[in-house]
Amino acid sequence: MKTIGFIDYFLEEWHAEKYPAWIEAASGGTMKVAYAYGKIDSPKGLTNAAWCEKKGIELLPTIDAVVEKSDYLIVLSPDNPEFHAELAELPLQSGKRTYIDKTFAPDRQTALQLFEAAEKHGTPMYSTSALRFATEYMEADRTGIETICSLGPGRLDNYSIHQIEPIISLMGTDVRRVMYTGTAHSPALLLAFGDGRQATVNQFGPEVPFSMVLNYASGQAKVVKPESNFFQLFIANLVKFFETGESNVDPRETVAIITVIEQGIKAMHTPHQWVDMPRA
Structure with missing residues (x-):
């Protein structure tokens, strides 16, 4: 049996x-989680x-x-990426297969540094939102997507990744600008891609499930609701990563996703004003 170690802020x-x-x-x-470390005890x-x-x-x-x-x-x-x-x-110096939970990093610079450390030491590593692996998103036709309107719950800082990650996986990484269009209680972002495509991220209360409308250049539209067990699909992907190192x-x-969150x-x-994405 292979053993897994947890490293957490608190367990x-x-x-x-x-x-x-x-x-x-x-x-x-x-595989079995056998060992754990927590930096602090749970505050609550x-x-x-x-x-x-x-x-x-x-x-x-x-x-x-x-x-x-x-x-x-x-x-x-998962809720304290600043650590x-x-x-x-x-872990990234160890050469051992390492998964870093969402949200991967608090900013673009840290994200790049984490990947650089993993590469330097030959450590297989990745990070993801479980929503990426929802069957409905994985099987959606990516060809010709012109616009995405995404809905879901939560805060911008720690939950927008569950909408932004599927958007980037479907539309690519060429986000050039981000605009905040939300309110104090309903965060919202507009993402502008280099070729004129757009996506919106809309966050509401906990009663609002994740969903998307995909609009295609053909004029056709498709409503996509992730009703599959995306957490189990993610765990299957994680197990495969541990088995293969790939x-x-x-x-x-991943870097693009973190950059969108940071710039968002x-x-x-500065609501309703464009903020440019760093290109370097």
Whole structure:
């Protein structure tokens, strides 16, 4: 059996809670989350020690210990990407297959640095939103998409990735400008691509499920609702990555996604004005 180590900001969070059982099931019992490290205890819940005892996972005192004992590594901290550079430093030097949870990085510079570190040390690494693997998005016709209107819940800083990632996977990375068109309670972005195509990201309350309208140059439109179990599809992809060391998520897309989020947050301060995407 191959062992997996969790490295997290704090361990009592939704992804850390769900991933162990999902990974064990998806791998047919050939992989198991066996070790974990948390930088701090949960501010609102169980200590790391109590969480590990409940889950049957060995708590280790340092990131180095998790890296040393584990076959594969998962850097979590899904809602605190500002800690990913710190938490991923040793994993990315290890050469061991490493997954870094969404949101990959707090900004473009950090995203580039993480990929550079992984390449320097020969460490297979990737990151993604689970929504990328929704069957409905994966099977959508990408040819001739002119406009996307995307809907979903959550905040811009930590949940817009679940709309932006599918948009980039469907339309490519050539986003040139971003405009904030939302309100204080309903974030919204307009993405302008280099060839005139556009996409909108619209965030509402938790009652609004993810969906998209794809409009094609032919004039045809298609409503796409991700009703497949995209988390299980993502976990299957993660298991395959651990087995092969190969990811089917293009790093250029991941960097573009983080850049859109970063520039979108900047654009909040100047609504209805274009903010250019960095090209270097």
